[in-house]
Amino acid sequence: MVTGMVHPMPGHDSRCLSLVPGAPASVFNFAASPGPLPLSVRERLLEAMPGLLQMHHRSVAFVELAERLQAKLRELLEVPADYRVLFLQGGATAQFAMVPLNLCRGQGAADYLHTGYWSGRALAEAQQLGMAAQRAADGRALAFHAIPPSDTWQLRADAAYVYYTANETVDGVEFRHTPQLTTAPLVADMSSCLLSRRMEVHRHGLIFAGAQKNMGLPGLTVVLVREALLQGALPGTPSLYDYRVQDQQRPAYNTPVVPAWYTAELMLDWVVEQGGLQAMESSNCSKAETVYAALDTGGLYANAVAPACRSRVNIVFDLVVPALLPLFLEQAHHAGLQGLAGHRSRGGCRAALYNALPEAGALALADFLADFQRRHG
Template identity: 50%
Template sequence: MTRVYNFSAGPAMLPEAVLEQARDEMLDWQGTGMSVMEMSHRGKAFMSIAEQAEADLRELMGIPDSYRVLFLQGGASTQFAMVPLNLTAGGATVDYINTGAWSKKAIAEAKRFCNVNIAGSSEAQNFTTVPAQDSLQLSTDAAYVHYTPNETIGGVEFPYVPDTGEVPLVADMSSTILSRPVEVERFGVIYAGAQKNIGPAGLTLVIVRDDLIGKARGGTPTMLDYKVHADNGSMYNTPPTYAWYLAGLVFQWLKRNGGLAAMAEVNRRKAEKLYAAIDGSDFYSNPVDPACRSWMNVPFVLANPGLDASFLQEAEARGLTTLKGHRSVGGMRASIYNAMPEAGVDALIEFMADFERRHG
């Protein structure tokens, strides 16, 4: 069997060591005689897995005791509704910063429940940059400010954390969580789908400050109330147990590899060398403002789009897969999350140079 370098934006690569451990524990987890996916979520064995995973995540991210960590279902898309349902009353105003496809989806959902003020937008620049902090038009009475630190599709990333004063800051960190250290205290809510840097699809992490829990508006469905999940240890219903277990293995892998500071150095290096290869060529280009380029998702286009199909076919033959760009952007996109080894980025750069020599 030959493993490929999978540049998918999600579901994405998982660390090979994690997959090997899961394989070894598949039929018998630590002498229990059963697989984790067969365990009762309320049994002693799984409870120990869940508690360890949360403890490791808290250590990795430096999550204060004043925040709750929820392991939920529904993806980040469900959080587009859960955030306004839990943080606002009817008629409230909320601020959103629009920097791309996922921001727009969050905005559209929030408009079902709140008065949405677009505090900043880079749509006029075709989402190739982000609004500067001093250009944000924040409301005086906003219940919260929402932004997407990294837009997976456009490959645009905030180089700063917005300063919102006393107003809770909400972040969809699906593409950047665990890729570098973050000051959790600067946020009211952090949420992230798992299928990029955390684990397999089916799990969603929510980190929410205590004072923002218990304020869901009347009529909020039980499963969309943060307090219900917080009070029940994320086990009001049967959680995605196997995805939770695999996320815990990823957290342990991160700790063994030096934590988020060490991961940040590797991720910075991977991104810098790939952007350098693109910028050093007349054959490839990246449209994003260099100050706002994502570490995690690197889109690029070929000077001759007629070569796109050949590029993808030849890359696949080299074991470099899932490089086709999103349909709304075109070209290519290399997602280089934590589990993408530096050797994978090196292999992509080598192939790009070879393809340019032969087709440029």
């Protein structure tokens, strides 16, 4: 039972009270990575940690944990039976290489929808590996403030896959709907939106996500892939990067970060306790509406993203008087609103509203935005 914390842990929710005189009663973590953990998850994790730290990954206990984790994820995301569920390492970044190495066999071509920072990184990685990966949609001309309309996408008939980033964590741009494609299997990076809403797994050939936003700790990456796509990796692919090797060597090909697997299970249980993906979706939409409404009022804040693709998970914004930014961040921090600095590549501000950020956090941010504007607008 947590009664009070002199040094609040990052990511704690409104139930964690600070005992420091003058400190805010509640502290909310808006950092984009890693995401916050609900208090109940942290408590269960800390209780289990001594056992987890020594759990051998070939033990019965770990094999059972892996099986439970897979079954719970399949149920929550309604993963069709002909999909494999892999739990890997290397973060989402490793998938930027694994996807082309495993899906491009016999067809070097791959089409990428370049809608922001992370899809750009994925495209560059595929090109560096020598694949004929092309920019089928180019969001650069729109300064990544909108997703190019689908009728402008230049998709090739022989592409092995079409790649998109469902939520651009840095740019605050989100695909509100699964792209409608019939040409090639769809590959999605869902690192920052997995479990944030209902998703159409069956309309994708492959989905991957790092666990550290809505599924707990860094050190675990989830891949859902349709079996038929596992035709074998390109010759020379390292075994660790070969989906088929990973799949055959269940539950883990090499030594995994066991606490991250256990935390993922706790996070799935927590989502179910909250009412499942539908409840997450409506809570996340309501949090986003609260924050966007505050940003759109009064003129001190600017969000250039087209309304139809504004992210409900990562809200990026700027102060129209840039010189106020350090003061804004400092005062927000003192008010208990932490982690609001934008990504190092773009600066400004960013509020991540992951599942474990309570609605009270969004309301506190909206209040602060209004108050700061009154004082400095």
